[in-house]
Amino acid sequence: MSRVGKYPVPVPAGVTVTLAGRTLKAKGKLGELSLELTDAVDVEVRANEVAVSPRGEDRRSRTLWGTTRSLVNGMLIGVSTGYSKSMEITGTGYKAAMQGNELVLNLGYSHEIRYPAPPGIKISCEKPTSVKVEGIDKQKVGQVAAEIRAFRGPEPYKGKGVRYDNEVILRKEGKKK
Template sequence: MSRIGKNPVAVPQGVEVAVDGNTVRVKGKLGALERTLPSDVNVALEDGKVVVAPANDERRGRAMWGLSRTLVANMVKGVSEGFTVKLDINGVGYRAAVDGKLLTLQLGYSHDIKYAVPADIEIKAEKPTALAISGIDKQRVGQIAAEIRSFRSPEPYKGKGVKYEDEIIVRKEGKKK
C-alpha cells in the first residue's frame, strides 16, 4: 500500500488539470506541462483533486502508484509556484555571469565555460558567486543544475567548486609532514 499514492493531489486556484486516459495536462499562470503516466496506474479528476490508483494488484502497478502521484503533484506545483535550485561557487577567481541566454563560468580552467541557457529555464546570477536556476519542470531544473555543477564539482580538501546551496562538503585533512 503506497502511503504517498493514497493522498489525492489538490488543485489550487488558477490551475487547470485535464486528464485524458493516462495523459495529464496541467496549465497555470507560469505555463503548461504535459506528461503521460505509465499504463499501470489509473488517473482521475474528482472534486477538484487528482486521484491516482494502481490499475492492477501487480508489483509494478503498486511501484508506479506513488511515483505517478508525485509526478502529478510536481506538475501542479510547477505551474503555480515554480521550482528554484540555488548553486554556490567557491574558489579564488571562480565566478559566473549571465548575458541574456548565455551563462559564462570562470572555474579555474584556461578558458571560460559558455553554457547556453534553454528557453524554458531562467538563470540569474544573484552575485558573481551565486546562481539561481528556476523553471516549471522540476526534473529539468534539477538536470540543468547538475550539469552546471559537473563543470567543477566541489573537491574535499579546500571545498572549491560549484555546489548546491544546502550541500555539505565533507572535508578531508591534508597530508602531514
C-alpha cells in the same frame, strides 16, 4: 502497497487540470505541463483534487502508483509556484555571469565555459559567485543544476568548486609536516 499513492493530490488555486485520453495536462500562472500516463494506473480528476489508483494488484501497477502520484504533485506545484535551485561558487578567480541567454563560467580552466540556458529554464546571477536556476519542470531544473555543478564539483580539501546552497562538503585534513 503504496503509502504515497493513497493520498489524492490537492489542486492549488489558479490551476486547471484536464485529462484527455492518457495525457494529463496542468495549466497555471507560470505555464503548462503535460504527463503521459502509463497503462498501469488510473487517474481521476475531481473538483479540487487528482486521485491516482492502480489498475491491478500486480507489482508493476503498485510501483507506478506512487510514482505517478509524485509526478502529478510535482507538475501541479511547478505550474503554480515553480522550482528553483541556488548554487554557490567558491574559489579564487571563480565566477559566473550571464551574457544574453548563456551562462559564462570561469572555473580555473584555461578557457571559460559557456552554458546555453535550455528552453523553459531561467538562469540568473545576482552576484558573481552565485547562480540561480528556475523553472516549472522539477526534473529539468535539477538536471540543469547538476550539469552546471559537474563542470567543477566541490573538492574536499579547500572546498573550491560549484556547490548547492544547502550542500555540506565534508572537509579532509591536508598533509602534515
